Amino acid sequence: MNDTELRQHVIDELEFEPSLDAANIGVAAERGVVTLTGHVSSYSQKVAAERATWRVEGVKAIAQEIQVRLPGDRQLADDEIARRAINILAWDDFVPKDAVKLRVASGWITLTGAVTWNYQRNAAESQVRKLSGVAGVSNDITLVPQVSSTDVRQRIVNALKRNAEVEAERIHVDVRENGVVKVDGVVDDWDERQAVERAVWSAPGVHSVDARLRIA
Known part of the structure; x- marks a missing residue:
């Protein structure tokens, strides 16, 4: 997909999102990086715009520059x-x-x-x-972490293996003592990346997630 096609797909998805008035949102795309500009009338709409953009196949990163202008x-x-x-x-x-x-x-x-x-x-x-x-x-x-790092890692690995959306063998999990979990590897799309992050966050004791997953 070229930049022009990706930009149009994002515009279409923004217009399709019922919780969002996309009339004042601008979209630019370059090599999978989508920049959102313009303004919306609420913070919830700003969040909705970002989520809608992530749903579009081919989006690898988002530069979020939308302003909230309250009526x-x-x-x-x-x-x-x-x-x-x-x-x-x-x-x-x-x-x-x-x-x-x-x-x-x-x-x-x-x-x-x-x-x-x-x-x-x-x-x-x-x-x-x-x-x-x-x-x-x-x-x-x-x-507040309440379990050991070894237990946290095992729970995450098991959760990834159970998840039908994730190819667990392509994901590496590293848990530090302070509750920071680093996950790296390759995923097919944004949905799989989100599934990995949800599995990580589902384990008790996870303080923050350093997600370094590449979309292939």
Whole structure:
């Protein structure tokens, strides 16, 4: 696929995404690297644009330069955004009570605190980024390792072998004592890369993932 075809496929996918108004998004493509520019009216739409782009075959990397421009009627004071964020986190069963702290500056939410599982970390971010008035989210929640690195590695390897989307023999896993997991190797497409990362994050004790997977 040449750059012109890839660019058109990304444009088509952005226009097809129902949660996104792609009218003000620009797309450029060069050797599998897609650059997204322009602006959207919410942070959730910015995230949706990136996810839609990754779904397109041939995309190897994304330069995300989309700006969030909130309409006048959706601009809220930071204290109001903070109150809404606290309330929505309190109602989420996946987010441990009182484990996540937040601060808001000019519509940008920064999440801090510590949880045990990555799905809890992701749940907190997923909830606050869809709130009205949010311009962006920084997820600085840490994960607290609770198992040995040897056990973590074995669980990850077993998970990769069970996954029908992954060719496990092409993936190498290295677990450090501080909970950082390095995975490298070759995958066929972005879906397989995401499947590998999901398998890694599914193991308890994973603090962060250094994914160096090449799309062949």
